[in-house]
Structures are given as structure tokens and as C-alpha cells.
Amino acid sequence: MIRGFHRWPGLLAALVLLVLSLSGAALSIFPTAERLSSPQATASLSIADLAERVQIAHPQVEQIRRAPSGQITAYWFEGGTPQAAVIDPVTGKGIASADPNPLERWLTNLHRSLFLGDGGRIAAAAGATAMLVLALSGAALIARRAGGWRLWFTPLRGPLSGRLHVEIARVAVAGLLLSSATALWMTASTFELLPDGPTSSAMQTSPSGRVGIPLAAINILKETPVAELRSLAFPASGDMADVFTIKTDRGAGTLDQGTGALLTWSDLTGWQRVSETIYMLHTGQGAAGLGLILGLTALGVPVMTVTGFILWFAGWRARPRIRGNATAGHAETILLVGSEGGSTWSFAATLHAALTNAGQTVHAAAMSSFEPARYAQAQRILVLAATYGDGDAPASAKGFINRLQSLPAAPAASLAVLGFGDRSFPAYCAFAQTVAETAEAKGWRILVPFDTIDRQSTQDFARWGRVLGAAMGVDLELVHETVLPAVRPLTLVSRRNYGAEVQAPTAILRFALPKVPLWQRLTGRGFGGFSAGDLLGILPDGSAVPRFYSLASGRCDGFIEIVVRKYPAGLCSSQLLGLEVGDTVSGFLRANPGFHAGRSHAPLVLIGAGTGIGPLAGFVRSNAPHRPIHLFFGMRHPDSDFLYAEELAAWQREGRLRLLATACSRGRMPRYVQDTLREEAAEIAKLVCKGAKIMVCGGRGMAAGVSEALADILAPAGLSPALLKAEGRYVEDVY
Structure with a gap:
């Protein structure tokens, strides 16, 4: 809403x-321009002093006005012609034309009334x-x-x-x-x-019948500083009944032109003061x-x-087309979706259609729109949630946990939570599990136990659907057809081979940047805008499940680059490493903003091993501002799999890379990347205390060893990887 x-x-x-x-x-x-160009009256200058100076310079003066900027303007007749000028309060003489700025007047009319x-x-x-x-x-x-x-x-x-x-x-x-x-x-x-509206004066005539009192003899003019003046109108020449009219920041009144006596006075009303404040706040006057x-x-x-x-x-364009989506207030079933890349929405659409066909009224929405007060008819709430990164909420579920925890009591509707993820990642369905545990701790009535879907398994989804249907008392068959992402053909333009000597074939593959629609360029989506650390999804032949590879390049580099290692029986890696220059493969991009280097000038500590060097090399490549970057890279042997060796040396010479520390796990003195971290413990602790961000990319075993080493390194400073993660200064891309 x-x-x-x-x-x-x-x-x-x-x-x-x-x-x-x-x-x-x-x-x-x-x-601002008016204030800077206008002479300002001194604090000691009274209205009487100013009026006398203006009257000497312009004997037929009829009115003096002071603008909120401090600019003073006088109006008089000269030879029967009306005149006006900006006044220097020191001399009383005109120093500039008082004609309104035509551009300002044009803009004002446009702004106020079009x-x-x-x-x-x-x-x-x-x-x-x-x-x-x-x-x-x-x-x-x-x-x-x-x-x-x-x-x-x-x-x-x-x-x-x-x-x-x-x-x-x-x-x-x-x-x-x-x-x-x-x-x-x-x-x-x-x-x-x-x-x-303005307050009118009760008396408008001068009762004394006299004229010509010196301005310096009028008490209110002597005692009121110019800083409080808004306007002073002089009596008409020859009209003995006319009066002085004065307006100040405190109110408005009339003065006898013969005695200077105060005839009438009205303080500003509360409404007038509020209106003037509003005018000042809006215009800046x-x-x-x-x-x-x-x-x-x-x-x-x-x-x-x-x-x-x-x-x-x-x-x-990206929103799933869910037909017959009931309003939140009339739905029996509320379907909340937490998705990062959009794939979970396709499962939600299948569930929505099946429930609707079973006679249910269903409302589907993002988890971020969670508002129990709107669900007046809801009997159940179904949550389909993916997990982002290391157990974080996906984009469409931001703030859900906080709102869940802040509920004074659990809603009457029952709850079912289904997690989507990939078991090969450490934080498999962690966010969905946190949702389920938080809801249960709040006393929420559970419709069916927490369950998960591994790698978008349609079989797992159908199985869960039967369990849900039994709990609801309806026949629910979830026949989900995997919606393949929109892919583009990518042409291989170069490859560099490594790892044959250590029986770990690896290659740096560079693809040409495909042409993209204008809307993708404007939105920065897909191939229209990507950075090192984002993910390239490859659909291998004969499979509907994509494999993802971290990008070693950004759009500004003009190409798409990934690092691939061949795994035994690896369908996608075998296909990629079998490509020759000129061959094509189908791919798409998925944003991974949680693993971006960012634009901060704080130091950056990059830690990776094997193919994990890919995105880290991309960060160094794009480091034109020469941000302090320290790279710790683990490999098997420098003669076989020192990926990006020539580029890293060049980037060091150019100042893009401050330090390169390598570790080789094979050779006369085997070492791992965590060993190099311990050798540079003092420098790493110093960098982290200066606000450095740590980024780790590689296998789970390596990441665990790195986390353990950093825990020891940072402990004397009262820091830890967990604390840095909470601050967003320790991020991982682990596989």
C-alpha cells in the first residue's frame, strides 16, 4: 500500500x-544574491535616522520599505513621475534601480501559478x-x-x-x-x-491638525532599530489629516504627523506570525x-x-504476472515472497495459481510489505523466502524480521515458511530458517513444519505442496515449470590455460560484451551495468539449473571475464573449458552487490585462493583512484596456476595494488593463504583499525581457515570477523 x-x-x-x-x-x-548586493544598516541605526537621511536626499519621499534580506527601498515623486531606488542606509541616497528582476518575476509566476x-x-x-x-x-x-x-x-x-x-x-x-x-x-x-489577514487600523486621521514634526522627535521612530522596520509611509504633502503609517516586526500603527503621538497600534496576531514564518521557510526571504x-x-x-x-x-518488466491476485484485506491466504534474483517469484506464481484453482482467495506480495493489520480475512500466511549471502534477507524481504519481532502478539492466522537455496552454500536457507524460528518464538501457530527447496527442485516443491494441501484440507498438486532466465549468447574472444601440471585444469575466459537494450543500460541491469563480483549465470547444455561464476570484470572494462576450474563430472565447467575462441555459450547476469569493493577510500584487504582470485583481480583492475589494496593469494604452484601473474605485476607498478602476498601449497615449503596472513598480522591489524574492508573469495575450507587466522590476528585489538561482518567490513563469496 x-x-x-x-x-x-x-x-x-x-x-x-x-x-x-x-x-x-x-x-x-x-x-542570497539580494542580501549580498544590498548595503546593510548598522545595528545602532534607528528608523528616525534612516528616514531623515532619505528625506534629505529625496524630499518628496512617500514610503520606505525594508525587505527581509535587509535591502531598503524608497519611493517618491519627482516632477510628477513616480520614482524608486535601492537606498544606501549610510547616505540615504539611491544606489541601484528598484525595478524587479524580470527573470525572478518570470520564475515566480511560473512557480506559483504556471x-x-x-x-x-x-x-x-x-x-x-x-x-x-x-x-x-x-x-x-x-x-x-x-x-x-x-x-x-x-x-x-x-x-x-x-x-x-x-x-x-x-x-x-x-x-x-x-x-x-x-x-x-x-x-x-x-x-x-x-x-x-492583515489587521486594519481604527483611526486614519491626524487629530492634532498640525504638521511638520521633525522625524528625530518621534519617539517610536527613535527607539525602533531599522532591523525591525518593514515599512514607513509618510503623510501626503498638504493633507493635515493624513498620518504616518509604520509596520515593524512587532505590529503596525499610525502616528500623528504634527505631534508624533501613537494613534493606533495592533500587534501581529499568532496566525500572522505563523504565516510569515511559513513564507520565510518556503522562500528563503x-x-x-x-x-x-x-x-x-x-x-x-x-x-x-x-x-x-x-x-x-x-x-x-521484472514483476511476475500473477493473475487474480486478491487484495490483502479480502484474501484468505497471504503469500509473502522474499527474493533476490526473482526466481522465487516463479514458484510463488505456481502456488498462487494452484491455491486459486482450489477455491482460495490469495494475495501475493513481497515480504517487505508485511502488514498484519491489513490481513482482515487471512486464515494463513505462507512465506517463500530465499537467502542472500551469508544468511541475510534478500532484497524484497528487507525489514521483515524487525517487523516480525515488533508485533505485540502473533496474528490469528497460521504460518508456513518455505526456504529456497543451494545446499552447496554454507548459509543454506539461513534467512528462511531465522524467519521460522522468530515466528515460533513469538508464539505463531505453525501450519506445517519449516521446509526447504534445494536448487529450485520441482520435486521438493511438489512434495511440500502435498503436505501443505493436507494441512489445509485441499487437494494441492504443485506442478512447477522452471522459468529459465533470459539468456544471451556470449562469444569467447580469448582464453588462458593454467593448472595442467597439477591436474587442475583452469582457464581465464574472456567473452565479448553483448549488445543490450536501452532500458537495461538506463537501469543498470543485466549486461547493461555490472561490476566485478557480480555473477555470470551459465545454462549448460541439457540442464535447466544455472551455474554461477563470479565476474572478474565490470562493464567499463568492455568485456566479460570469469575464471573456471574443471571439476570431475562437472557439466558446466567441462563445457566452458571445452570452448574455443569464437564459440558461444548462453549466459545471463545476476547482481551480487554484497560482494562489491565499493567506492570508499578505506584500505581493502583481498584474500582468495584458486579461482577465487577472479573477482579480486577485477577489484584491483578497476582501482584507478589508487585505493590501498593488499592482496593475499593462495595457489598450488607458481609455475602452473599463478593466475593473473603478469597483470598483478603491472598493477603493482601502476599503483593499483599496494601489496601482493602469495602462498603455494605444493613445493619445498608448502604454505596456505592463512599462513601469509599470520606473517602480515601486524599490518593487517593496523589496516583494519584504519577502517579497512576484508573480502574473501574461494572454497569453504579456505574461508574457514582465513576466518580462524583473522580471529587470532584481530583479537588483541578487540575485533573479530563476526564484528566486522556486522559492520559490513568482512564479506565472503564462498563456494
Whole structure:
């Protein structure tokens, strides 16, 4: 629901929001420019002093005004012609034309009414309403994605367009909330919907019948500093009944022109003070610095509009087409999906169709949209959850555990949790298991025991479906057809062979970068935007289950590169190592933002063995800013499988790589990569204390040995791999 509130106002009001934000950003410059160019009155200068100086320079002066910026303007007649000038408070003389800036006036009319009069003001108010809804719903979505308000600035992962959209929103949302709310107040004031009109004076004539009192003899003018002045109107020449009219920051009044006596006075009402504050906050008049800040936040709107549209379009293309999806409030079964790459959604669609055919009303949604209060008719909640990385929540399940834990009591609906994963990974279905354990600890009634699906097994899914159907009292046959990802042919352009001497054939395979649609380039998805550490999925001949290889290159490198080792009876590795230059293979890309080097300037400690060097080499290759990188690489023998030997030497000379430490497990003095870590213990501890990030890639056995060695190295500093993981400074890509 929140996502819908955020999406549709943005799409429908995009053009108006672009006009309002760009014109508002431009207008924010003028208060600062006016303040910088206007002479400022000294703190000791009184209104009487200023009025006398202006009257000497311009004897027929009729009015003096002071703008919130401090600029003073005088108005008078000269030869029957009205005149106006910006005044130097020191001399009282005019120093610049008071004609309004035509560009500022044009932008103001565009910003306030779109040149359409009252209809345009209403349209602008509708745009401000849309912005208010976008800011509030966007803030809620950011908090949900981050896992709570306290984690507002937690690091993000995902495509560039998504991260840029959220990063700008994090900074700009407060300013946009302020701008939109104050705009609506000002519109209401314009249409006289608020009781903030000016207070009229009861007396308008001078009772003394005298004229010509010196300005210096009028007490209120002597005692009030110019800094409080808003306007001073002089009595008309020859009209003995006319009065002085003064307006200050405290109120407004009239003065006898013969005696200077205060005839009437009205303090500013509470509504007037609030309205003036709102005007200042929105325009920056009187608070130029704030105006510039709001202008900068407004500049984020065009970027967020573009990235928001890209996200919507990409999501629309990727979103599974689930027919007959009931609303959350009317569904008997709530189906919540946690997916990183999208494959879990295809299983959800199969389950949704089967339950619907069995007579159930089903609502399917992402786990991140979990809101039990909306599930008025729900009898059961089914959770289908994949696991990301080392037991983390996938992209569409961010914040689910936190909301689950914050429930005051378990819902009446029963629960079933099904995990999706690959048993070859250490954290197999760990996130789904955490969901199940957390729900059970909250006292949730369990519909069927926690179960898992290994490598998208349709047999496992059908088996679980029969168990679920029995618990529900319906005949449920889940016949799932694996949805193959959209693949592209990749042409091999070069290969370098290693490992034959140690009976471990390995190759660095480089493929040409395929042409991609424009929408993928804009969204940074698939082959349109990838980095070292992302995953290349290969569909081997005769198999519907893809194998994944960490990328050793990014799109900016202009090619796709992976490192492959042949495994006994390995279907995919055998096919890849059998390729010759010019041959093709079907592949697709999957983002793996949790294993990106990032753009920080903090030191980077890279640790890998064997084919795990692939993404680590990619990080070094892209290190043009010369970030301090220390690479620890384990191999069998330098003469057989020293992968990237020539490149690593060149990158050291270029300054992309600060330190290269190698370990060979075969030879006269066998060593493993964890041995090299212990030899450099002091340097590693020093780097970590400076904020270094540690990235480990390779087999599970190697990763376990590395973690143990680092635990010993970091213990004297009060640190550990577990603590660094919690901070996002220790990441693994383990297979």
C-alpha cells in the first residue's frame, strides 16, 4: 500500500513536480544574491535616522520599505513621475534601480501559478500535495528497506538507479517535506482559507491638525532599530489629516504627523506570525542560507524523477504476472515472497495459481510489505523466502524480521515458511530458517513444519505442496515449470590455460560484451551495468539449473571475464573449458552487490585462493583512484596456476595494488593463504583499525581457515570477523 502511495503520485505529477522543483531551485538563489548586493544598516541605526537621511536626499519621499534580506527601498515623486531606488542606509541616497528582476518575476509566476492564474495555483497546490505524499511514503519505504528508522543510513545494495534514488531521498526528504507543506499553507492563505489577514487600523486621521514634526522627535521612530522596520509611509504633502503609517516586526500603527503621538497600534496576531514564518521557510526571504539548502534539495527531484521512473519500468518488466491476485484485506491466504534474483517469484506464481484453482482467495506480495493489520480475512500466511549471502534477507524481504519481532502478539492466522537455496552454500536457507524460528518464538501457530527447496527442485516443491494441501484440507498438486532466465549468447574472444601440471585444469575466459537494450543500460541491469563480483549465470547444455561464476570484470572494462576450474563430472565447467575462441555459450547476469569493493577510500584487504582470485583481480583492475589494496593469494604452484601473474605485476607498478602476498601449497615449503596472513598480522591489524574492508573469495575450507587466522590476528585489538561482518567490513563469496 505504501509503495502504491509513493508510485502513482510520482508518475502522475512528474511534469508538474519537475517544473516546480527546478523553478524553486532557481528562485532560491535570489534571496542570497539580494542580501549580498544590498548595503546593510548598522545595528545602532534607528528608523528616525534612516528616514531623515532619505528625506534629505529625496524630499518628496512617500514610503520606505525594508525587505527581509535587509535591502531598503524608497519611493517618491519627482516632477510628477513616480520614482524608486535601492537606498544606501549610510547616505540615504539611491544606489541601484528598484525595478524587479524580470527573470525572478518570470520564475515566480511560473512557480506559483504556471502562468495559469488561479487554475495554475490549484495545479501547483496539487503538485505540492503529490510531493508531500511522495516524501512521507518515500521516508516510510526507506525505513522499511533499511530495516527500521534507526538504520536510516545503512549501506544499500542493488542497481545504481535504485541506490541513487534512495541516497538522494535520504538527504533531501526533510527539505522536500518542508517545501511542500509550506507551499500548501501559502496556497490556503492565498485563497483566504486561513484567518491570517492583515489587521486594519481604527483611526486614519491626524487629530492634532498640525504638521511638520521633525522625524528625530518621534519617539517610536527613535527607539525602533531599522532591523525591525518593514515599512514607513509618510503623510501626503498638504493633507493635515493624513498620518504616518509604520509596520515593524512587532505590529503596525499610525502616528500623528504634527505631534508624533501613537494613534493606533495592533500587534501581529499568532496566525500572522505563523504565516510569515511559513513564507520565510518556503522562500528563503530572511533566511537565505535555508533557502539555498531547500533549493539544493529541490534539485534532487529531477534526478529522483528519472531514477524513479527507471525503477518503476524495470520493476514492471521484472514483476511476475500473477493473475487474480486478491487484495490483502479480502484474501484468505497471504503469500509473502522474499527474493533476490526473482526466481522465487516463479514458484510463488505456481502456488498462487494452484491455491486459486482450489477455491482460495490469495494475495501475493513481497515480504517487505508485511502488514498484519491489513490481513482482515487471512486464515494463513505462507512465506517463500530465499537467502542472500551469508544468511541475510534478500532484497524484497528487507525489514521483515524487525517487523516480525515488533508485533505485540502473533496474528490469528497460521504460518508456513518455505526456504529456497543451494545446499552447496554454507548459509543454506539461513534467512528462511531465522524467519521460522522468530515466528515460533513469538508464539505463531505453525501450519506445517519449516521446509526447504534445494536448487529450485520441482520435486521438493511438489512434495511440500502435498503436505501443505493436507494441512489445509485441499487437494494441492504443485506442478512447477522452471522459468529459465533470459539468456544471451556470449562469444569467447580469448582464453588462458593454467593448472595442467597439477591436474587442475583452469582457464581465464574472456567473452565479448553483448549488445543490450536501452532500458537495461538506463537501469543498470543485466549486461547493461555490472561490476566485478557480480555473477555470470551459465545454462549448460541439457540442464535447466544455472551455474554461477563470479565476474572478474565490470562493464567499463568492455568485456566479460570469469575464471573456471574443471571439476570431475562437472557439466558446466567441462563445457566452458571445452570452448574455443569464437564459440558461444548462453549466459545471463545476476547482481551480487554484497560482494562489491565499493567506492570508499578505506584500505581493502583481498584474500582468495584458486579461482577465487577472479573477482579480486577485477577489484584491483578497476582501482584507478589508487585505493590501498593488499592482496593475499593462495595457489598450488607458481609455475602452473599463478593466475593473473603478469597483470598483478603491472598493477603493482601502476599503483593499483599496494601489496601482493602469495602462498603455494605444493613445493619445498608448502604454505596456505592463512599462513601469509599470520606473517602480515601486524599490518593487517593496523589496516583494519584504519577502517579497512576484508573480502574473501574461494572454497569453504579456505574461508574457514582465513576466518580462524583473522580471529587470532584481530583479537588483541578487540575485533573479530563476526564484528566486522556486522559492520559490513568482512564479506565472503564462498563456494
